[in-house]
Amino acid sequence: MEKQELFKIGDVAKMFHISVGSLRHYEKFGLLKPEYTDQETGYRYYSTRQFECLNTIRYLRVLDMPLDQIAEFLRNRDVKKIQEMLQQQKKRVVMKQNELQIIEKKIENRLQQLQDTLSSELDTVRIIQTGPRRITWIRNKLRPKSYLDLETSIRQLEKQQENTVVFPGKVGIGITKERLLKKQYETYDIVFLVLDQEDNYNGIVEELPNETSVAIRFCGSHADAPVYYAKLANFILAHKLTITGFSKEITMIDYGITNDITKFVTEIQIPVAAI
Known part of the structure; x- marks a missing residue:
């Protein structure tokens, strides 16, 4: 040739x-x-x-x-062969579109959360209303000084999951009602994960109802929290409220997002009701 x-x-x-x-x-x-x-x-x-x-x-x-x-x-x-291949590929494309829609929703959730956090009024106690939430949690006593102290618990929560469900601003720790009433703010009893509606979690999931909570956001992380728990406790007492459940403490901005510790933001919520 x-x-x-x-x-x-x-x-x-x-x-x-x-x-x-x-x-x-x-x-x-x-x-x-x-x-x-x-x-x-x-x-x-x-x-x-x-x-x-x-x-x-x-x-x-x-x-x-x-x-x-x-x-x-x-x-x-073969004509029949290409028809079958195209039909199969069409199904894969539809599945991929659904996956991309879920990813888009997750991105939108994180963007909204970040925008809300960046516009926060810090060191101010507020009464907030939260809608129904899905969480999974484990009991685990710990006294975290940094995010690294939560890693073992996070791995337990993510165990046997096909996809990553742990993202910044979704992992939290809590203190039981009993310990809150005793003003014991140094030790935590619960590690939890807030699930997005689109998360398909393979494990036990609890549906939290609507809650009224006293909440505060502050610059810092879990190690800085005790003084803010005391501030919330004083507010609860002054406004004649009663604690109805465990606290929910989440670092909205931490090392997962920035190395600048002056930009860390943590939120504490304590569910309450009128006496």
């Missing part, structure tokens, strides 16, 4: 708007071997009769078809 009937690999790549690396990958995968390879120079050449095959590969790749399925089709081209 005369070389003038052939096209260099670089020229073919330009014609089909793909990379030389892609053509080499197709060759390695057995999809499209060069018509001729110069044994002295190693240059690869393709003929026009291979262009139809390359067009088919490129079309199926645009549809995100896996290379092994493309190879199978090229070995046994």
